[in-house]
Amino acid sequence: MILRIDALQAELPPPSEPDPAGAAAVQELLGGKFGEMSTWLNYTFQSFNFRSRQGARPFYDLLCSIATEESGHVELVSTTVNTMLTGASPVEDGAAPEASLAAVKGVGNPHHFIGGGQGALPQNSQGRPWNGDYVFSSGDLVEDLTHNFFLETGARNNKLKVYEMVEHPAARALTGYLLVRGGVHQVAYARALEWLTGCDMMKLFPSPRIPTDKIPECKPHLERGEHLKLYRFSERAYQEVGAVFNGPHPETGEELTVADEPHPEGAAAHDLPPQPAVFAPSAMPEEIGESRSSCAARRAFAGSRPAT
Numbered sequence: 001m002i003l004r005i006d007a008l009q010a011e012l013p014p015p016s017e018p019d020p021a022g023a024a025a026v027q028e029l030l031g032g033k034f035g036e037m038s039t040w041l042n043y044t045f046q047s048f049n050f051r052s053r054q055g056a057r058p059f060y061d062l063l064c065s066i067a068t069e070e071s072g073h074v075e076l077v078s079t080t081v082n083t084m085l086t087g088a089s090p091v092e093d094g095a096a097p098e099a100s101l102a103a104v105k106g107v108g109n110p111h112h113f114i115g116g117g118q119g120a121l122p123q124n125s126q127g128r129p130w131n132g133d134y135v136f137s138s139g140d141l142v143e144d145l146t147h148n149f150f151l152e153t154g155a156r157n158n159k160l161k162v163y164e165m166v167e168h169p170a171a172r173a174l175t176g177y178l179l180v181r182g183g184v185h186q187v188a189y190a191r192a193l194e195w196l197t198g199c200d201m202m203k204l205f206p207s208p209r210i211p212t213d214k215i216p217e218c219k220p221h222l223e224r225g226e227h228l229k230l231y232r233f234s235e236r237a238y239q240e241v242g243a244v245f246n247g248p249h250p251e252t253g254e255e256l257t258v259a260d261e262p263h264p265e266g267a268a269a270h271d272l273p274p275q276p277a278v279f280a281p282s283a284m285p286e287e288i289g290e291s292r293s294s295c296a297a298r299r300a301f302a303g304s305r306p307a308t
């Protein structure tokens with residue numbers, strides 16, 4: 001089973017100047033071929049399908065640990081898209097159903113406004129849906145790990161390009177964090193291949209050839225050692241992962257370690273305000289607030305009655 005914690009893995013800034021065109025570009029990191037939905041579901045299916053778990057325990061533990069972290073990366077990219085779309089339509093009372101969406105016609109991804117409530121979608125930067133064909137789960141461990149190394153390399157490529165294209169502070173905070181954590185996963189799969197085959201994967205770093213410490217938004221995470229730690233996302237399980245994830249980091253030479261704590265400390269998500277022009281959570285958000293208090297009143301009333 002998978003436990004859920006109501007926090008983001010990293011802190012993201014609150015909404016500022018909206019950037020719907022930037023949000024459309026960031027979608028590539030969510031539902032693109034090399035996006036977080038792909039890393040999450042590749043490793044998740046590979047872990048579900050893993051045979052001879054006891055015989056190859058450290059590699060199973062590695063896939064499970066990384067798969068769970070990726071689920072939280074999907075949440076981080078989604079939150080970034082939502083943050084960047086906040087305020088892109090007018091929020092004054094009575095804006096809908098006037099021409100309140102006229103200003104976003106032809107800006108970014110129209111589906112963010114028409115098909116959704118200014119929220120993230122399982123799509124790439126062209127608005128095409130994420131596709132189950134992106135999942136590679138051959139059952140052959142060396143093949144799957146080689147695929148995963150390439151997937152993380154493509155993911156790093158796309159993060160670097162989105163970083164270059166989108167200057168919004170939420171996008172920069174996101175890519176800064178994901179470049180560091182995705183870098184850990186790229187190293188982890190390379191190490192796993194080295195243990196299995198004896199090949200020297202460390203010469204491939206950094207791929208693409210841009211040192212991670214060149215990105216200012218990566219620096220706070222590097223200073224906290226986030227480039228060296230693998231989290232297990234479990235209090236007790238997946239302990240054998242340390243048999244694979246160890247040795248010097250290929251870029252810095254520092255020692256790779258499995259974190260004692262199960263997950264990053266994380267941060268609370270900002271409560272994003274209603275966007276009434278797209279009816280999220282309603283064209284009249286104040287009614288939703290009222291229904292919450294009437295639910296609470298009904299619950300209190302029910303609690304006061306004797307049990308039957």
Ligand code: MN3
Pocket residue numbers: 036039070073178181182
């Ligand atoms: Mn990731």
